[in-house]
Amino acid sequence: MAIVSNTVGYLDGGVLLEAFFAFDDSFDGRRPAVLISHAWGGRDEFVADKAKKVAELGYVGFALDMYGKGILGSSPEENSALMQPFMADRGLLQKRINAALYASRLLPWVDDSKIAAMGFCFGGLCVLDLARSGADVKGVISFHGLLGAPESLPNKPIQAKVLALHGHDDPMGTVEQVQAFEQEMTDAGVDWQLHAYGHTMHAFTNPKANDPAFGTVYQANADKRSWLAMKSFLEEVFA
Numbered sequence: 001m002a003i004v005s006n007t008v009g010y011l012d013g014g015v016l017l018e019a020f021f022a023f024d025d026s027f028d029g030r031r032p033a034v035l036i037s038h039a040w041g042g043r044d045e046f047v048a049d050k051a052k053k054v055a056e057l058g059y060v061g062f063a064l065d066m067y068g069k070g071i072l073g074s075s076p077e078e079n080s081a082l083m084q085p086f087m088a089d090r091g092l093l094q095k096r097i098n099a100a101l102y103a104s105r106l107l108p109w110v111d112d113s114k115i116a117a118m119g120f121c122f123g124g125l126c127v128l129d130l131a132r133s134g135a136d137v138k139g140v141i142s143f144h145g146l147l148g149a150p151e152s153l154p155n156k157p158i159q160a161k162v163l164a165l166h167g168h169d170d171p172m173g174t175v176e177q178v179q180a181f182e183q184e185m186t187d188a189g190v191d192w193q194l195h196a197y198g199h200t201m202h203a204f205t206n207p208k209a210n211d212p213a214f215g216t217v218y219q220a221n222a223d224k225r226s227w228l229a230m231k232s233f234l235e236e237v238f239a
Contacts, residue, residue, distance in 0.1 A: 001026050003055050005048075009069065010103035012096050018069040019100060020048045021062045022055035023109050032114035032138075032238045033060040033104050035130075037097065037123030039203075040079040042072035046206065047120070057231065059238075060110050064100035066093075066126060076214075083122050090150035094133040097126050101135055114138060114238050116160075118230060119145060121172075121203060124164075131160040131190075139163065139237035141230050144202050147173055147181040155188070162192040163233045165226040167200030171215035195229055197222035 005022035020043065023031070034054045038047045043065045051061030066086065073079035086093040097117075105112040116139040119127040124145015131140045132149065134156035141163045162185060166173055178194065185192035203209035203216035205223045210216075 001056070003052055005052060005055075008103065008107070010099060012099035015096075016069050017065040017067075017096075017099065017103075018043070019062055019064050019103060020051055021060060021104075021107065022048075022051040023060045024055050024058065027058060030109055030111040031059055032116070032234075033062055033107070033110040033112075034234065035097075035100055035104055035115065035117035035127070035137075036061060036063045037100075037117065037119030037126040038063065038066065039121035039123055039206075040073065040083040042067050042079075042082060044072060047123075050118075057234070059234070060104070060107060062100070062104045062107070062110075064097065064104075066096055066123075086122075086126075090129060090153055093126060094129050094153070097130045098133060098135060101130065101137065116140065116234055116237055118143065120205060121145060128162070128164075131158045131162060132156065134159065139233060141165065141233060143205050143226060143230075144170060144173070147177050149181070149184050158185075158188050158190045160190075161233070161237055162190050163229065164192070164194040165222075165229060166194060166196050167202060167204050167219070167222060168196045168198050169200055170202045172202050193233075195226070197225065 004025045047063040051063040054061030117127040118141035124142030127140040139161040200219045200222040201217040204219040
């Protein structure tokens with residue numbers, strides 16, 4: 001096994017974006033791809049590492065870029081400022097992540113009939129909105145993602161299967177928000193799952209998360225269990 005990685009530029013309108021991708025070059029032919037959407041700070045080493053781990057599973061890992069080439073936040077205030085335009089305009093968010101989907105299909109190693117997407121925190125919302133946009137993807141996986149549906153966009157048929165991996169004690173995903181999400185998915189006729197991990201807060205997959213007052217705390221068991229759930233889900237949707 002030899003994991004090869006690189007970056008690729010792509011456009012959303014006039015905005016230059018840069019994805020990080022990885023694949024196992026010992027495998028011949030095209031294979032499924034998994035888009036990976038970053039948290040509020042931008043496309044960082046965390047999602048690059050996830051792309052490599054996805055490549056080890058036999059897929060192309062495509063860590064997309066929501067903000068623009070080289071744009072990263074370095075504080076909660078900067079991160080919030082980068083994320084806020086997309087929270088305020090979910091049409092912009094859906095357009096931006098669909099640009100990443102289009103770019104991933106062009107990679108010569110990708111079987112463009114078998115694409116899924118996963119995301120973390122803000123990225124979880126992004127991949128849920130990819131599904132809500134009606135995109136032709138097999139499945140989406142939200143890790144401790146924001147769950148709220150867009151309020152001002154028309155409903156489009158969701159083609160993807162949906163897996164939400166959620167910390168029960170996540171202050172950014174309240175019981176009411178979880179129930180609303182479950183009802184939204186049910187009303188839309190989606191094949192959906194939600195796994196809730198007890199004694200688990202937001203950002204539970206990030207070893208650097210250690211701010212109980214803010215609600216972000218790493219939880220090793222939930223991290224391991226959610227990755228196993230993701231692997232099983234991808235095997236199902238790509239079968």
